[in-house]
Amino acid sequence: MNKVINISKKNNIKEFDALIVGGGGSGMRTSLELAKSGLNTAVISKVFPTRSHTVSAQGGITCAIQSADPNDDWRWHMYDTVKGSDYIGDQDAIEYMCSEGPKAVYELEHMGLPFSRFENGRIYQRPFGGQSKDFGKGGQAARTCAAADRTGHALLHTLYQNNVKEGTNFLNEWFAVDLVKNSKNEITGVIAFSIESGEVCYLKAQATVLATGGAGRIYASTTNALINTGDGLGMTLRAGFPAQDMEMWQFHPTGIHGAGSLVTEGCRGEGGYLINADGERFMERYAPNAKDLAGRDVVARSMVMEILEGRGCGPEKDHVYLKLDHLGADVLNSKLPGICELSKTFAHVDPIKEPIPVVPTCHYMMGGTPTNIHGQAFSRNDGNDFMVSGLFSVGEAACVSVHGANRLGGNSLLDLVVFGRAAGKHINEELKSGGGVENASNEDIELAMSRLNKLNESESGYEVADVKKQLQTCMQNYFGVFRRGEFMEKGVKELEEIREKSENLYLKDKSIAFNTNRVEALELQNLLEVAEATAISAMMRDESRGAHARDDFPERDDENWLCHSLYDPVEKKLGKRDVNFVPKEVEAFPPKMRSY
Amino acid sequence: MELSVSLYRYNPEQDKFPYMKNYKVKKPEKDIMVLDLLNMLKEDDATISYRRSCREGVCGSDGMNINGKNGLACITPLSEVLKGNKLELRPLPGLPVIRDLIVDMTQFYEQYEKIKPFLQSDSEPPEQERLQSPQDRDKLDGLYECILCACCSTSCPSFWWNPDKFVGPAALLQAYRFLADTRDTKKQERLEELGDPFSVYRCHGIMNCVNVCPKGLNPNKAIGEIKSMLLTGSKEDKIKVVGLE
Numbered sequence: 086m087n088k089v090i091n092i093s094k095k096n097n098i099k100e101f102d103a104l105i106v107g108g109g110g111s112g113m114r115t116s117l118e119l120a121k122s123g124l125n126t127a128v129i130s131k132v133f134p135t136r137s138h139t140v141s142a143q144g145g146i147t148c149a150i151q152s153a154d155p156n157d158d159w160r161w162h163m164y165d166t167v168k169g170s171d172y173i174g175d176q177d178a179i180e181y182m183c184s185e186g187p188k189a190v191y192e193l194e195h196m197g198l199p200f201s202r203f204e205n206g207r208i209y210q211r212p213f214g215g216q217s218k219d220f221g222k223g224g225q226a227a228r229t230c231a232a233a234d235r236t237g238h239a240l241l242h243t244l245y246q247n248n249v250k251e252g253t254n255f256l257n258e259w260f261a262v263d264l265v266k267n268s269k270n271e272i273t274g275v276i277a278f279s280i281e282s283g284e285v286c287y288l289k290a291q292a293t294v295l296a297t298g299g300a301g302r303i304y305a306s307t308t309n310a311l312i313n314t315g316d317g318l319g320m321t322l323r324a325g326f327p328a329q330d331m332e333m334w335q336f337h338p339t340g341i342h343g344a345g346s347l348v349t350e351g352c353r354g355e356g357g358y359l360i361n362a363d364g365e366r367f368m369e370r371y372a373p374n375a376k377d378l379a380g381r382d383v384v385a386r387s388m389v390m391e392i393l394e395g396r397g398c399g400p401e402k403d404h405v406y407l408k409l410d411h412l413g414a415d416v417l418n419s420k421l422p423g424i425c426e427l428s429k430t431f432a433h434v435d436p437i438k439e440p441i442p443v444v445p446t447c448h449y450m451m452g453g454t455p456t457n458i459h460g461q462a463f464s465r466n467d468g469n470d471f472m473v474s475g476l477f478s479v480g481e482a483a484c485v486s487v488h489g490a491n492r493l494g495g496n497s498l499l500d501l502v503v504f505g506r507a508a509g510k511h512i513n514e515e516l517k518s519g520g521g522v523e524n525a526s527n528e529d530i531e532l533a534m535s536r537l538n539k540l541n542e543s544e545s546g547y548e549v550a551d552v553k554k555q556l557q558t559c560m561q562n563y564f565g566v567f568r569r570g571e572f573m574e575k576g577v578k579e580l581e582e583i584r585e586k587s588e589n590l591y592l593k594d595k596s597i598a599f600n601t602n603r604v605e606a607l608e609l610q611n612l613l614e615v616a617e618a619t620a621i622s623a624m625m626r627d628e629s630r631g632a633h634a635r636d637d638f639p640e641r642d643d644e645n646w647l648c649h650s651l652y653d654p655v656e657k658k659l660g661k662r663d664v665n666f667v668p669k670e671v672e673a674f675p676p677k678m679r680s681y
Numbered sequence: 682m683e684l685s686v687s688l689y690r691y692n693p694e695q696d697k698f699p700y701m702k703n704y705k706v707k708k709p710e711k712d713i714m715v716l717d718l719l720n721m722l723k724e725d726d727a728t729i730s731y732r733r734s735c736r737e738g739v740c741g742s743d744g745m746n747i748n749g750k751n752g753l754a755c756i757t758p759l760s761e762v763l764k765g766n767k768l769e770l771r772p773l774p775g776l777p778v779i780r781d782l783i784v785d786m787t788q789f790y791e792q793y794e795k796i797k798p799f800l801q802s803d804s805e806p807p808e809q810e811r812l813q814s815p816q817d818r819d820k821l822d823g824l825y826e827c828i829l830c831a832c833c834s835t836s837c838p839s840f841w842w843n844p845d846k847f848v849g850p851a852a853l854l855q856a857y858r859f860l861a862d863t864r865d866t867k868k869q870e871r872l873e874e875l876g877d878p879f880s881v882y883r884c885h886g887i888m889n890c891v892n893v894c895p896k897g898l899n900p901n902k903a904i905g906e907i908k909s910m911l912l913t914g915s916k917e918d919k920i921k922v923v924g925l926e
Contacts, residue, residue: 132732133786135829136740150809187809194810197800197864199818199825206812232825238739239825246799281779310735346737427737430756550724594728596694599780602727 097286101127101254103512104274104290106261106317108134110142110237110501111480112296113244113253115460118509120251124516127254129261129277129288131312131604134245138298138310139501142237143423144213144351145229146193146502147495148186152203153210153227154218159183160671162228164220166496169380170489171631171641172676173330173649175665178485181458182496182503184670189502190230198243200232201420211420212354213494214378215681225378227354229495234349234423240498256288260604261316263533264293264324264476270464271522272475275320276533280604283597285537287530291521292477292512295321295454295462296505299481300615302608304447304565305557308340308347312608317482319611321454322618322654323536326464326473329484329649329662331615332623332633333451335492336566338384340446342404344431347448348424348441350494353377355420357409359388360440361396367405372681379681382491382632385445389566392444399442406440413437445566450615451492451632452622453484455651455662460485460508465651465660475522477512479504486649489664490631540606546591549606556583556609560616564623569636573624580617587613618652625659626650643676682708682766684759686722688729689771691778699778701769708766715747715762715770716754731782738895741830745782746771751832751893773835775844788844789831789851796848796856796875801867817863824858824903826896827851833890833900839883846879850890850900853881857903860910872911881907 103119105112108130119126130137149159163183167174194200194208201209208230216226232239248255261275265287274289300315301307318328338359339348353359358377361367371387372379379387388405397403409417409424414437417425421436428436455463455470460477463470480501487500563576590606628642629635649662666673684706691699704722716733723729731754732742738756745754748762748769762768776784802811834840834849848856856875859865875881881904890900 132734132740132742133790133829136732136734136742138735138740140740140828141735141737191806191808191810195800195802195806197859197862199821199862200810202813202815202818204815206814208810233822235739235826238828242825243799249794250797250799281785310740312734344737423739430738430758549727596692596728598693599730599783601723601730 099286099288101125101288101290102516103292103294104129104288105294105296106275107137107296107298107480107482108132108255108257109137109296109298109480110139110241110244110498111505112294113241113248114502114505115294115296115479115509116253117244117248117251118506119513120248120253122513124513127256127288128248129256129259131258131260131280131316133257134255135242137241138313139241140238141308141310141347142240142498143234143347143349144354145211145231145236145495146190146240146498147213147216147229147493148190148499149183149228150187150190150208150210150230152207152230157218157226157228159186161218161220161226162186163671164674165215165217166487166493167674168221168679169215169491169493170487171491171679172489172647173486173630173664174489175486176668176673177665178458179487180668180671181507182487182499185503185507186499189499189506193240193243193502196243196247198232198239200230211351212378214350214353214375214384215380215493216378225375229351229354231351233419234351234421237498260607261320262537262607264320265525265530265533266324267523267525267529269523270473272473273522273525276530276537278537281599283600291475291516293475294460294477294479294508294512295482296479297482299450300612301447301450303557303560303612303616303619305561306340306345307447308337308345309447314608314611315615316608316611317478318453319614321462322614325655326462327455327654328452328618328652329455330452330486330490330622331618331652332626332650333490333631334447334619335381335449335451335632336385336445337448338381338388338445339407339443340448341427341431342399342442342444345446346427346431348407348427348443349421350381352407352409352421352424355416356412357407359384359443360406360408361391362398362402363396367391367396375681380491381494382634383681385566386634388445404442404444407443408440409436410438410440449492449497450481451484451486451488451490453482454478455649456483456485458485458504458507459511460504461511465653470662477508479508490633536610537607540590540592540603541595543591546589547586549590549602549609552583552586552590553609553612556587556612556616559583560619564620567634567636568623570624570627573620577620577624580613580620584613584617614654618654621657622650622652622659647676684708684763684766684768686718687767687769688722690781692728692780712758712760714755715757715759715768716743718759718768719754719770730780739828741828744773744830744832744835746774751836753830753832753895756895773831775835775841776831786831789834789849792834792848792852793829793855796852797871798855798859800859800862800865802864803866811864813863820861821858823898824854824861827854827898828896830895832893832895836889836893838887838889839885843879843883847883848875848880850884850904853884853907854898854900854903857907860907875907876911881911
């Protein structure tokens with residue numbers, strides 16, 4: 086791969102009807118739908134699919150299947166999700182997710198997902214944060230369907246298994262570099278290479294689905310896998326397409342202090358609670374009703390307040406404790422076995438005897454490529470939305486938007502399967518009714534090759550590991566749980582310097598076979614795109630809403646900001662986009678003060 | 682204090698043969714994981730290659746041979762494996778090496794696919810979920826948690842000898858996961874496909890698989906269950922004896 090490869094040669098093109106970039110939950114749910122359609126579909130994944138980050142999801146998939154409570158109602162779930170989003174989740178999409186959810190969950194069960202069970206044989210459901218009955222009036226609900234505390238693992242393996250069954254075409258350990266865009270601004274596929282053999286290809290498709298997950302690795306401390314580098318978003322931003330609500334990053338209340346590993350909210354759902362250095366259950370002060378099961382943004386901020394006010398635990402007073410020992414060994418071993426294992430490995434404590442040291446940790450990207458409920462990506466021209474032909478996005482990479490400013494626990498897995506399924510169905514219909522895109526020219530293809538070529542030809546420049554550290558430190562320092570204008574301005578300036586370095590990386594090792602340094606360099610450039618979109622969006626949204634909490638603008642400002650932010654990567658400016666308040670079957674939920 | 686790390690290196694474009702390369706690193710004050718150490722080494726020598734993803738023992742990417750024993754680098758603390766101040770890291774044994782610690786897992790995945798690792802049922806799915814009692818669901822514990830890291834199969838001498846014909850502990854654990862699932866109705870067919878002299882019967886109970894499984898699973902026990910189902914049939918399904926006839 087030392088030389089520039091002329092990709093336009095015919096033998097370097099692989100052609101598909103639909104190409105899915107990413108082999109996690111959303112990508113494999115999309116591919117499963119398409120595998121049955123007879124369309125020529127391929128999934129390209131930079132890791133073997135079961136290594137995708139969906140595998141780390143623990144607590145469950147939230148859905149009103151009326152198992153724990155026969156009177157449960159998807160409309161209650163919808164209300165909770167709208168409220169959780171701090172009213173900038175799109176209500177048509179939330180309605181679709183909550184009402185279609187049961188079907189999607191039953192399908193998973195039919196595929197073999199080993200859900201935990203109640204005595205009556207139905208799927209086990211546990212309480213999670215932000216859940217209520219009767220539109221917030223009926224107390225805590227138990228709506229999260231679980232396979233012990235390994236739901237993501239069970240879900241991802243089940244989806245992979247069923248893709249094997251249906252004969253899905255996988256290009257495993259292939260890395261997508263950039264989108265190929267034709268003169269009509271349609272997406273016609275991606276440039277990608279086999280990590281193992283170095284073979285570079287133009288993967289041409291009538292529909293390209295970005296299912297590349299989140300980008301938690303823009304932060305120094307995150308629950309995210311090392312592979313969560315926002316590759317899809319990096320590609321869309323470089324292609325000039327916007328990203329929505331990028332300031333909205335969820336900090337999960339319970340990451341293991343020091344290690345970052347996730348400890349599921351299901352722990353608190355099963356009856357665990359947080360305590361400060363005085364042994365006080367402090368969430369009673371911040372959220373008198375929901376307590377430890379308030380929204381994640383609320384709990385995370387409360388924890389940081391406790392730490393800032395000197396009631397943190399440990400010698401550095403820099404974390405709090407999650408207490409579980411009162412639940413007893415039986416509950417912990419049967420309902421939370423994975424947590425027991427993780428705590429022993431990474432915190433050196435046995436939760437049966439001792440509390441787990443935890444701290445809010447970057448966990449989830451609520452923003453992403455704006456899409457409709459069919460996964461079709463939007464862009465903007467003169468203030469008007471238009472569909473990008475050939476481009477789709479699903480899962481954490483997309484912003485459909487069901488999570489708005491703050492995602493509820495258990496809604497991410499539901500998002501993956503509901504919208505993966507919906508995108509698959511839509512692509513099937515669209516392509517079979519003659520939809521598609523025009524060919525890209527050789528110049529278009531060469532342009533998409535340029536990033537890879539530049540890196541391969543680099544003779545001097547910056548070290549990947551150094552630049553990555555600078556990026557992560559910058560984001561951690563200036564764009565964390567609490568944010569302030571002056572610090573963020575400093576952060577944005579620093580990112581300009583980091584961009585300069587990131588565009589001039591030195592790839593010393595030019596070898597072909599499994600060159601992970603090449604992959605990491607390309608990933609770093611994706612992280613930079615996501616970080617910059619995050620930083621500028623966060624700096625410009627001068628209010629506090631959901632996960633975006635500003636010291637200098639502590640109040641929610643519905644007059645100016647009851648809207649999505651839309652980051653334009655070409656101008657590096659932030660625009661606004663209307664939130665959908667027009668669900669189909671129910672009355673819209675109007676914005677209210679949000680308290681738990 | 683210094684650690685002496687001996688690392689298996691092989692780059693097919695440069696090296697005629699693989700070799701062990703020594704790295705000296707300052708012993709970290711805290712007890713870190715083997716993966717953290719590898720990441721430190723890679724910061725200085727970016728050419729070192731290995732797979733990694735979740736860094737918490739659930740994705741199964743970073744299986745490798747650590748001081749002679751297979752394990753996941755991300756959940757193996759140095760304190761558990763250091764011999765004196767020495768650490769030797771090699772790729773998982775028995776599979777072709779692509780580069781450094783990265784092996785070609787094709788054979789491993791082919792065995793997994795061979796056992797039809799998906800639920801099969803003759804009955805139309807109901808409108809809601811299929812019911813399963815908690816007791817029946819409990820039978821899947823210790824089976825479904827497999828992360829396909831290949832630590833077990835690549836520590837198994839029978840798999841080394843016959844990776845194309847012996848299914849291996851990882852895939853057999855999954856074969857039993859579906860045999861044990863009350864929702865699956867293809868027990869007879871599944872058993873018939875395992876009844877040849879190689880698929881299951883090459884397991885001689887060496888138990889390396891149990892010894893190395895980073896998730897604490899017991900493929901040997903599952904294989905025993907399969908063998909006994911092959912010999913006696915499953916009572917509830919009145920399965921005829923298959924294999925060994």
